[in-house]
C-alpha cells in the first residue's frame with residue numbers, strides 16, 4: 001500500500017504543529033520520520049490514524065483520497081498505530097487485549113473471541129513473534145508487550161504500520177529482534193513508518209528518511225549516503241556536538257553511600273543483592289546495564305520509593321534508610337525519574353505548576369503557606385527558556401507537551417534545585433540530539449559545581465559520554481566498577497551481558 005500525505009496542516013491553540021506536510025511511504029519499505037522534540041511527528045501520525053482531523057490536507061492510499069472521521073475509519077482503511085506509550089490492559093491476557101475494542105469496529109475487522117485466540121497464535125507464528133496468547137500482559141517484558149501491540153494491528157488488517165519511538169524502551173537485544181520483525185513485515189509488503197531519535201537506527205533500518213522541523217518538512221535524506229551528523233544538522237538547523245567536552249573530575253567527599261543494600265521482589269527473590277556504591281561530590285557515576293537488572297530498584301532504594309530488606313543508605317553521613325521519599329527530597333536529593341508520565345509530572349497541571357511540583361510549599365514559592373503566583377511564574381518562564389521547553393507557554397497543560405519536551409520540563413525542574421545529589425534515570429530518553437547535547441552539558445556543569453551525580457542509563461553511548469566512574473549492574477548485583485577512562489564499551493558490554501568474570 002502506497003501512502004501519501006499531501007499538505008497536512010494541524011493547528012493547536014498557539015502552535016502550528018503540522019504545516020503543509022507532504023510525504024510518501026512506499027509499500028514494502030521503511031520510512032523513518034525524524035525531527036526535534038515538538039517537530040510534529042506524533043501529531044502527524046495522530047492525523048494519519050484518525051485521532052485528529054487535519055485543518056487542511058489529504059491522506060491518499062494507493063491513489064484513493066481517504067476521509068477519516070475517527071480512528072475506526074483509519075483502522076478499517078488499513079492504518080495500524082503502535083503508540084509511544086502502550087495502551088494495553090495489564091491484567092488482561094494477550095488474546096483479551098488483542099480483541100479489545102474490535103467489537104465496535106464495523107466491517108471486516110470484527111472478530112469472535114474464539115477465533116481471536118487461534119489467530120493470535122497464527123499471526124505470532126507467521127511473523128516469528130513468539131507470543132503466548134494466554135500470557136498475562138503484566139507479566140511480559142516491554143519487548144513482548146510491543147509485539148502484542150503489533151499483533152493487535154495486524155489482526156485488524158493493517159497495511160501501514162506506524163511505530164512511534166518503538167525502540168526507546170527496548171534493550172539492545174530487543175531492538176535487534178524488533179528489526180527482525182520489521183524485516184519480516186517489509187518482506188510481506190507492509191508500509192512502515194518508524195519514528196526515532198536514534199539516528200543510527202534510522203540509518204540502519206530505513207529505506208527513506210523524512211525530516212520534520214518546526215512542523216514543516218525540512219527535507220529528505222538517503223540512508224545509503226547520509227551520516228548521523230547530516231541528519232542532526234537537518235533536524236536542528238545547526239551543527240551538533242555528538243560528544244560532550246569535559247575535563248577530568250576532582251571528586252570530593254562522599255555524598256551518597258550504599259552499604260549492602262538488599263531488596264526482594266514479591267516472590268522473595270533478590271532484585272538488589274547486597275549492593276555497595278558510593279558517589280562523591282564532583283563526580284558522575286554511571287550505572288550501566290541492560291534494562292531489568294536492578295537499576296530501577298537501585299534508584300527506588302536511594303529515593304525511598306521501595307523499602308529495603310537489608311543494608312543502609314547514607315546521605316552526607318546521615319543514615320536515611322528509613323526516611324520517606326519526601327524527607328529525602330527535602331534533605332537534598334533531586335531525581336529525574338525513569339517514567340515521566342507516571343512519576344514525573346501531572347498532565348492536567350500547567351507547565352508552571354509542574355515546574356514547582358514538589359517544592360511549591362517551600363520558599364521562595366510559598367510564604368507562610370500561601371503560594372506566590374508571580375514568583376512561580378517568573379521561575380517557570382526562566383526555566384522553559386533555559387531548558388528550551390517548546391512551546392514556552394507556561395499556562396499550557398503538561399499533557400499538551402510533546403514527549404521530549406515533557407522530559408525537558410522535568411529535567412529543568414530537578415536541575416534548578418541547588419542540592420548536593422542528583423539522580424538521573426534515563427535522562428535523555430525520547431530527547432532529540434540537540435537537546436541531548438544541552439542536557440549533557442548541564443549534567444557536566446552540575447558536576448563541576450561540585451554536585452554528586454548518579455546517572456542510570458541503558459544507552460552505553462550516554463554512559464561513556466558522561467561518566468567519570470562506571471558501575472555495571474547484572475542480575476541485581478554490581479558486577480564491575482571502573483574508571484571510564486580505563487575501560488571500553490566492549491568491556492562494559494560484556495559485563496552487561498553477564499559474560500565477563
Ligand SMILES: Nc1ncnc2c1ncn2[C@@H]1O[C@H](COP(=O)(O)OP(=O)(O)OP(=O)(O)O)[C@@H](O)[C@H]1O
Nearest residue numbers: 012017037038039040041042043400401402403404
Ligand atoms: N493536544 C495538544 N494540545 C496542544 N498542543 C499540542 C497537543 N499535542 C501536541 N501539541 C503541540 O504540537 C507540537 C508538536 O507535538 P508532537 O507531539 O507532534 O511532537 P513530536 O515531534 O512527536 O515530538 P517528540 O519527539 O518530543 O515526541 C508541539 O509543540 C506540542 O506542544
Ligand SMILES: [Mg+2]
Nearest residue numbers: 041042402403
Ligand atoms: Mg512524539
